[in-house]
Amino acid sequence: MEEYIARRLKGLEVGEEEREWLERAVDFHGHLCGGLIIGVRMGLLGLKELGVRRAKGEELLAIVENDTCAADGIQVVTGCTFGKGNFIFRDWGKMAATFYDRNKKRGVRISISPEALEKMREFREMIHKLLKEKGNLPFEEVFEEVRRELSGSNLEKKMEKTLLEMDDDKLFDVREVEIEAPAKARMFASVICEECGEAVMEPRARLKLGKIVCIPCLEG
Ligand SMILES: [Zn+2]
Ligand SMILES: [Zn+2]
Incomplete structure (x- = not known):
């Protein structure tokens, strides 16, 4: 596993803390990918912005707006997990998450910045192109085909480099949000x-x- 991470991160500027969390996230998720990197970095930034530690109980809440690989990175880093009930999924298909501190009643929403999207334009356009080309295949094959075309490609490497090396304030937009804290998990007979x-x-x-x-x- 360490060897895999070392190989994938070779030559990239990744801080010590981030590298450790990426290792733990890959251990949980199974592979390194753009989504996982976003999730790990989003989670770390969420903790930093709120000035809190990884959740042991339900004191911290993550409300995630997509069900991509990023969701796993967020769970690993923040300790907001499906099983604890402090990981809430909104099916909005947006690369964004809100982190909420129940103690201080403070929330921040973190999303991918337009600047970062622009930097990854080529990669996103390639996905559009591939989806169009493979449009006649059964949908379960399309995913495999796109993955095959992109995995290990220079475009993918460039995208991962962007996601790993861009500064937090360039990669993400952060804003304070007022939310009603959802009820805590309940216990039932x-x-x-x-x-x-x-x-x-x-x-x-x-x-x-x-x-x-x-x-x-x-x-x-
Ligand atoms: Zn993944
Ligand atoms: Zn039954």
Whole structure:
């Protein structure tokens, strides 16, 4: 793993802290990619802007506006995770995330800057072009094809270099936001589904002709 990271980051200017977090993120995510780099850097900047540490509990919240590789980088760095309930997904397809400190009731939204997008224009245009060219393929093959064309390419290397070396204030736009903090995760008792015998959280249990069942058994 260390060898893989060393090879991928060779010749690039990456700070010590960032490198360590990239290693941990790759360990979790499985590979290094542009999205992961963005997520790691966004997460680090979020912690810095709020002046907080990685979350042990629910004191910090991440609201992520896309479900790309970046989401994994953010989870690793900030400790806001799907399982803890302090990682919230908004399906808006935007490369942005809001970090919220419950203690100080402060939130910052971080997004990719227009300047960074401009620097990656060539890469983005190539994706457009490839998607157009491969448009007649079944969609599950398109992703593989695009990945094959771009992985290890000079365009990809250039994009990763931009994402790793641009200063925070150039790469991202940061602004304070006022948000209503979502409710904390709740704990529920569970009941036993009368069809499959598995335990199910009470508020997710359903009634089917008078029997208590889980959702898959209701719908199955
Ligand atoms: Zn990835
Ligand atoms: Zn069931």
